[in-house]
Structure formats: structure tokens, C-alpha cells
Amino acid sequence: MASALAQLQGCAQLRLEAQHAPSSRCVAPAQRAVQQRRLQRRGGSGSAAPAAPRATAVAAAPAAHVAAEDKWIERTLEAVVPDSASLPAPLASLQSGCLSALATARMPTTRNEEYRFTDVSPVLQAALAPSAGPAAAPAAALDAALAAAGMREAAAATVVVVDGQIDEQRSSLGGLPQGVYVGGLAGAPQDVVSFALGAQSRARGGAFALLNGAAARDALVVHIPANLTLSGSIHILYLSSGAAAEAAGQAALAAPRLLAVLEEGASAEIVEEFASLAPADGTASTAGTATASKDGPAGYLTTAVAEFELDDRAALKHSYVTLEGANAAHAKSTLVNQGTESSYSLTEVRVGGRLTRHDLSIEQLGEATQSQMRSFLLCGDGQLHDLHSKLKLDHPQGEANQLHKCIVSSPSGRGVFDGNVKVNRLAQKTDAQQLSRNLLLVPRATVNVKPNLQIIADDVKCTHGCTVSDLEEEELFYLKSRGISADVARQMLVYSFGREVVQCLRDEALQARVEAAMRRTLASFTGAAQ
Template identity: 55%
Template sequence: MEALLSGRSCCLPGTSQRQEGTWTPAEDKWTQRLLTAFAQVRTVAAPGALQRMQDECTQALRTQRMPTTRNEEYRFTDVSRILQSTPQPASQSPAGLPEAVAAHKLEAAAVQLVVVDGVLNRELSRLGGLPEGVYVGSIGGAPASAAEHLGQQARTRGSPFALINGATAQDAVCIHVPAGMEVPQAVHVLYIATGDANAVTVSCPRLLAVLEERAYLEVLEEFSGAQAEQKYFTNAVAEFVVHQGASLVHKYVQLESNPGWHMKATLVSQAQGSRYALTEAMVGASLARHDLGVAQLGRKTETTMRSFILCGEGQLHDLHSKLRLHHPAGTANQLHKCIVAASSARGVFDGNVKVERAAQQTDAGQLSRNLLLAEKATVNVKPNLQIIADDVKCTHGCAVSDLQEDQLFYFRARGVDPKDARRVLVYSFGAEVTQHLKHPDLMARLEAAVTQTLGDIVAAAD
């Protein structure tokens, strides 16, 4: 086996050099195939922070096994279709990209970063209008105080897929907001994946945002596929470091092409008095999973998580969240809403909130509401609230149902057509979350995707 990275002496990712000329591959065969494929297309050394992350994740992957349904956290999420594929790095094909970017505008955004197959495309991005001192761009030019955070959370709290991303990421977008500074308009990060008719292409986009003390930022991640009919695999990671008194508004919309596969890890660390608010909508991809991990690391920390999941024909969408409260007087509120609209669809929610002994006077709530619109539609819900502290106010709940007869009767009694009544009830169910996206252009794209997924299901009278 030959090392193909030029310009420096090294071994293939996923291997270690025990002695000269001897190579030890990663134990997992799919992992080794993927790492070898990425090594063959890598021609230049990565910037320092990116190279460090690649080396650390590669080392961690040597003994990692990719998950199966025998692993508790993947019991309802079968990723075998990914692991049975022959992965190839995406080519970052420019065909049709300007049109795709134009179709995903966000008028309120002063900054739009276009990431194609995991690599920032500066020609298609719009980087003007930032306050002086704010950095937005590739990790290679980021301030050292921000770049040092790259990969730290994923290495200790990330899934095997997050480690795969760290070992193979060809670029990383970095946002750094200095202390006391507010970015007045949203930063829109648009991820576009290009497919290949003859292979399953893999891209590993990565985002790092560091907010110094009392800083404010709204970042909007939007995922889309350039070719609707081609299969590809997007394996994304976002790491957020929110320092004391800072506020991060995070919006995440997944509108991948339906044949695609989507894995996403979002890892957040919050210092004292900081605020993190997430609004997410997951609609696209045939297989999608979001691993969300938040750690409150200071007093009076606020965390809000709102999620809307829609599962259509043949889709499996999974949200795994972990929230850890370690200090007193923290607040947390999580709302999960899922619609499963077909008998071949499955929704999965595993929400974990752990209130440590030191987190006295915590106020935490977790609610999961699920709507099943077809026979044999399936949702697997496991809300989990673990409380070790004794002076807290914590609640959690879960509901699974079809549309209620009394709700339909309310509309019918007022002369509303049953089909229209059903449509209104279904769309309003998700609107409790999606209204917080607020950007009209984005909400219009999301509504179009929801309408396409639901099709005639919402119009079918009981």
C-alpha cells in the first residue's frame, strides 16, 4: 500500500506506521475503503488546524467499528445501506451550481457561504457586509484562538460518523465573532451536494463557529442536492463554542434530494450566561440522522431546541439529542414534532436530558408530539429525563396519534371541506416549530418540500 499524499512523509489515513514499510489498516473495512479513497485525491497538505484534526480522528478510527442495529443508539436506524456502498469522494462539479445557488437565496443574509461537496466555493459565496473584526471563511485563514477549537468536541463527544468527517474533511468553514460584537444579519451557509450517476459520492462539510464573550450571531445551515435523481452521502459536522454571555441563534434546514443519505452532528458548548436556540426542519433524504449534543458549562445558561421532522414514502429520519446540565440555574426547553406520512416511513427520536447533581434550580422541559397519517406508519420515541439534583423543576412528555376526530369535526361543523380541514391541521402541526425560521424565502422552500412529500396524503379524507 502506497502513501499518495505528496509533499510530506505520511501514511494513508486510517493506517499507522509501526515500522518502516509496515502498514496497519483500520479494523472496519468500510472505513478503510473510504479513507483510502480520500487519500488518493488529496494532493496538498491541509492547514495546521485541519491537519491536526485529520490526524487525531484518523488515529481514533483505527479501532472504531461502524454502528449496526445491535448498537442501542442505532437500534432503529439501519445504516447498512451506507456501509454496503462503495464510497467515492465527490468531485465538486461546477455544472448547474450558479443556478442552484440562485434558487436558494436568503434576502436577509448579508453573508452567504456556498459549500460545494464540503469545500467553500468563494466565487459563488457572498462575503461582504461583515462588521470589522468578524472572520468568515476557510479554517486556514481563521484566527488561532478560533481554529484551536476545531475538532475538540467531535473527538470527545462525536459519533463514528463525526470521526469519519474529521479524518476526511477537505475544508472547514470558520466563523469567529469577537467579544462584545453583534453580527446584525444572518450568516447563511448553503451546502450543495453533487452526485454521480455511477457511484455513491461522499462529502464531509464542516462548520466551526466561535462566539467570544457577549457576542451575537445567527447562523443558518441549509442542505440541498444539486441533482434530484442521483444518490450521494452528506456527512456533516458543526461545532459551536459559545462563550460567557454570548447568544447563538442556529437554524438548520435539511432539504436533501430524496435518494441521498444525510448524517449530521451538531455539538455545542455553552459557558456561563450564554444562550443557544436551535430551530431545525428535516424533510429530505431517504435516510437522515441528526446527532445533537449540548453541554451547559456555566451558571444561568439557556438552551432552546425546536425540531420538525417529516417522513414520507421510504424515508427514515432520526433525531438523537443529548443535553447535559452541569451548573445551577440553567434552563432548557425542547420541543420535538414528527409527522410520519406513509406506511413505509419511520421516525425516530431519542432525547436525553441529564441534570447533574450540581445543577440545582434547573428548569427543564421536554415534549415530543408525533402524528401518524398512514396505516403501519412507525415512530420510535424515547424521551429520557435523568435528574440527579434535588432542587429542580423538570417535565417531559410524549404523545403519538392520528388526527383527532374532534378536531376534524370542529372544521366540518363550520362548513370546511374535510380535505381542507385535514390539510390545515397537518400544516399547523409543524408550523409551531417552522414559524421560528422567520426568513420568508427559506420558509417558502420548506413549504414546497413539505407539500411534495405529503402529496395527496393530507387531502385523503378519513
């Protein structure tokens, strides 16, 4: 705290200036001052940024030192923050906002309620370096990963994002209808970007979302104009070369960012798939687990942010799948604003990665919205998957339905779930359901689950429930009574438990990839593959 004060005092002069500077951001004046100082220090001219005219008063100084209270943040920022001059204007202003917030932020520890059961300290031991990007990634490995992914033919567009940067060569955007934009910030509709980029993550994002904003080199923008129904999905494949480019105890950081804006009455389907570029992915999982535990925290960190703006009556089907390598840490923020009568439907499947955390925040901006969340998390050897979801209802007649399913198949695996549905005073006639089902397949497997409803409105229908169990005896017996052996019956039930969510992915090739990854994770439990 003392250092923060000193810092603020040190820039008192700047603060005065900052108060006069026109700014569209809702940053507190004190923060703005820091923001400005940061820009000075980094020597970013950023003069191209219309939203950041304050950057002009800057004397060039070497980007030697980034001050932050939290030492890890400081070290990390020094290593990974790109020169703001090289960034598109909206991103530069996002960066400066994030840097100023990070100056006083701390990375979470298990003493924070939000991270009580999710210990991110292994991630924070690593020295991070920016990841290589598409140019440096081995082309052969990229092509192999793409071939393995077998992108769906029916997809309206496929976008390949390598280490947070769009690989235009490998993406295919040809088939999009007139008016739809999918691509990097550079060509994106400026009005859309300027009102929406970073708006939600600034207000509701956590430390990892800030880190993304500070380290992002580009953002993928999806814009669907009013009343357009996009047939076929937009499939975004995020590949991390981190596992491959890893060197001398340094872990690579990738900061991919997505902004999707659906105008009135538009509807679309967006698939976000995270995978690693690890060689020979088929065997990497089991081998990777062993090496990861020996080498300590080295690996890579993906900190991803996705912001969705759904205008009135817009409908978005969102799939989010992580199949990352066994030495990956993954922190994802998904932020959704829902206009009147809009519908947001999420299908989330997390199988890969050593430590993954998803912060999902949905806010209702109008009445009669529909929000559906289905999640399936499979925690194998040494894996921790955490879902923190917050749904805030402020308008009448919202419908919400959340299903969380988690399997822990190893004594060293852990699942964490905190699902919050907040029904505020004006959200009358809300219909919200929440169910968390957890399967602990072995002794000492752990889940920490907290489905919770906060209800202030008095005329609502809300239910929530939670089960933690081994496989259902009754279901096992039913299968056995039909002549199916105990082993096969257990396998069928374990797979089916997840399939209830996985089959909502609707893309068969993607489902097959997920099921292959599930089989690998469950191999230690089920013995031979099915």
C-alpha cells in the same frame, strides 16, 4: 480485536517516540502511536502543522493501504481521505486524530443501542468516492440551485459550500462588520481554530463525525468577536453535487465542516441549509424515490459536523434545514458548548433525504444557560429521520426547552427520536421541559421515540411528555364546524403541525422552500396540493 492488538504491537516502537512528542490533543498514547503510523503510511509530511510536529519522523510510503478493523471504514478511508499535505495544518492534525480513532472504530449497526432503530447498513453497502467539489460541479446547476434558494437579501453573509468545499465565487461575505470572520481555514484566526477545531467532535462525536474529520478538505470558520451583535444571519448553503456526479455504483461522500466561535456577549444567527444539486429539483423528489429504490443504495452521503463554542453571555440562533435529494443519506453532528448565561436556540427542519441522522450534543460550561431545541421531521415514502439529542447540565439555573415534532406520512416512513436531558448533581434549579409530538397519518407508519430525563440534582423542575396520534379529532371537528371540508381541514392541520416549528425559521424564503418540499412529500397523503 485480534487485529487491533497486532496493530498496536506492530507499532510499539513508535509508541515510545510518541509519548515524548508534544501534543495538545488528549489522545491516549496508544492511539497517538497509531496516529503517527498513519501519517507515515499516508506519506504526509505535514511539516507545516505546528500542532503535529511528530509527523516529521516519517519515511515516505505509498498511501496504498489504510488499516482499520471495520472493512467498510478501511475501504472508505482509502477512497476518500485527502492527502494531509494538501490540508491546512489544523485540519491535518484533526485528520490524523480521526484516522487513529477510526482504526479501531466500527460503523454502528442496529445492535448498538444508539442505532437500534436506525439501520445504516444501506449506506454502508455503497462504495464511496470523494465528491467532485465546486470546480467540477456544473456551473449552470449551481447557479440554478442558488437562484432557487433565493438567498435572503437581509443576510449578513451567504456562504455556498459545494461538496464540503467553500465556493468563494458564489459566496458573498462583503457586508460583514470589522472583526467578524467567515470563511475557510486558510485565513481564519489561528488561536480560535487551534483551541476549538475538533475539540468537541473528538470528545463527543460518533463514527460519522470521525469520518467527517478524516475526509474533510476544509472547514468553514465563523468567529464573532466579543460583544458584537451581528444583524442579519449568516446563511450557509451546503450543496451536494453527489446526485449529479454519481457514477458506476459509487456514491459520493461530502464532508462539510463548520466551526463557529462566539466570544463573550456576542450574538449571531446561523442558518445551515443542506440541499442537493439534482437537476430540476421540483420533480426530482418523486422521480428520485422510484429510481433510488431500484438502484439500491447508490446516491450520496453527507457527513457534516458543526461545532459551536458559545462563550459567556453569547447568544446563537441556529437553523438547520435539510432539503436534500431523495437518494441522499445524511449524518450530521452538532456539538455545542455553552458558557455562563449563554443562549443557544436551534430550529431544525428535516424534510429531504432518504436516511438522515442528527446527533445533537449540548454541554453546559457555566450556570444560567438557556437551550432551546425545536425540531420538525417529516418522513415520507421510504424516509427515515433520526434525532438523537443529548443535553448535559452540570451547572445551576439552566433552562432547557425541547420540542420535537414528527410526521410520518407513509407506511414505509419511520421517525426516530431519542432526547436525553441529563441534570447532574450540581445543576440545581434547572428548569427543563421536553415534549415529543408525533403524528402517524397512515396505518403501519412508525415512530420510535424516547424522550428521557436523567435527574440527579434534587431541586429542579423537569417535565417531559410524548404523544403519538393521528390528527386531533377535536381540532378537525373545530375546523369542520366552521364550514371547512374534511379534506382541507386535514391538510391544514398536517401543515400546521409542522409550521409551529417551521415558522421559527424566520426567513420567509427558506420557509417557502420548506413548505414546497413538505407539499411534495405529503402529496401522496393529501392528494392534490393545497
